[in-house]
Amino acid sequence: MANNQFQLPKSVETHFQATNTSDPVAFLSTFSEDAVVIDAGKEYRGKAAIKAWSDRDYFGDHLRLEVTNAVQDALEIVVTAKCDGEYDKTGLPDPLYLDFHFTLDGDKITRLRNVLSSNSRAVPLPQPIAAFYHASDVYDDALLAGCFATDAVLADEGMEYHGPEAVSGHILEANRDAKVTTEITGCTEKNGDTVVTATLSGSFEGSPVPLDFHFTVENGKINALNIVLAGA
Known part of the structure; x- marks a missing residue:
């Protein structure tokens, strides 16, 4: 789903667009060569590891992400999104909302940490x-x-x-x-x-x-x- 409400950095915007349009090449291009992803308690370092992770957990599961909120601070931008796909939903909230913590260097993502959202009901807030x-x-x-x-x-x-x-x-x-x-x-x-x-x-x-x-x-x-x- 396109993001028309929040002004996100280009690499973050592309992260969600590439996920929703099943474009792994564009998705991987947003990361720096030595980027780190932390997802479900596991760490993936470098583009090769991130590619293997995203091929399995994003594109293999046909993940779809609907952005519901975004907050910028001095160190990172945190994007909340509603998630759906063909992943194992056992024990997960329904619907599932995740907070995506992005750290950027210029136009590249250097670190991404995905966690369950503290606003798990995705209540719209000013x-x-x-x-x-x-x-x-x-x-x-x-x-x-x-x-x-x-x-x-x-x-x-x-x-x-x-x-x-x-x-x-x-x-x-x-x-x-x-x-x-x-x-x-x-x-x-x-x-x-x-x-x-x-x-x-x-x-x-x-x-x-x-x-x-x-x-x-x-x-x-x-x-x-x-x-x-x-x-x-």
Whole structure:
């Protein structure tokens, strides 16, 4: 399926187009000679190994990928895609969404890591909110702070945090300490805010807990976030 919504680097765009049009030559051309692919816990180094892997797991299984989201940070671009094909679906979510973590050098892919998506239900999210959850997952301080306006306010557990650095610092410290994982289950608009419902699990009392994240977004930045129990 063509990607008409997200502006992806040419090599990443070609990765998905070549997969969906069964073009292994174009697919392989996107990788550098010493590229590394990590897929299903296995590592493939160099074009010969990547060709053998893709011939089997992409083109042999007639893999089809529908891009549903993309987030860029300082080190990589992460593309979420809905997957289908003739692979063994035993024990896998249905539908299956994967996060494709691309590292680029110029116009070539130097590293690709494929993992189950943290947004496993592929709930559509506005770009700054999608970036918020990605940055929270990978503990990227700069990317997370960059999601917020300079006068942003976070309200969480009766406390307020002001400014991008204070907000991102609180979120990442809490996530690291409790080894938090997030499952996004819904997204609605309410009174001008975007409300994302997610279940958080980790090493904290009451885990797992469903929460509502009330985001106020203006001019592409989050300027207010209120985190409360779901349905409160």
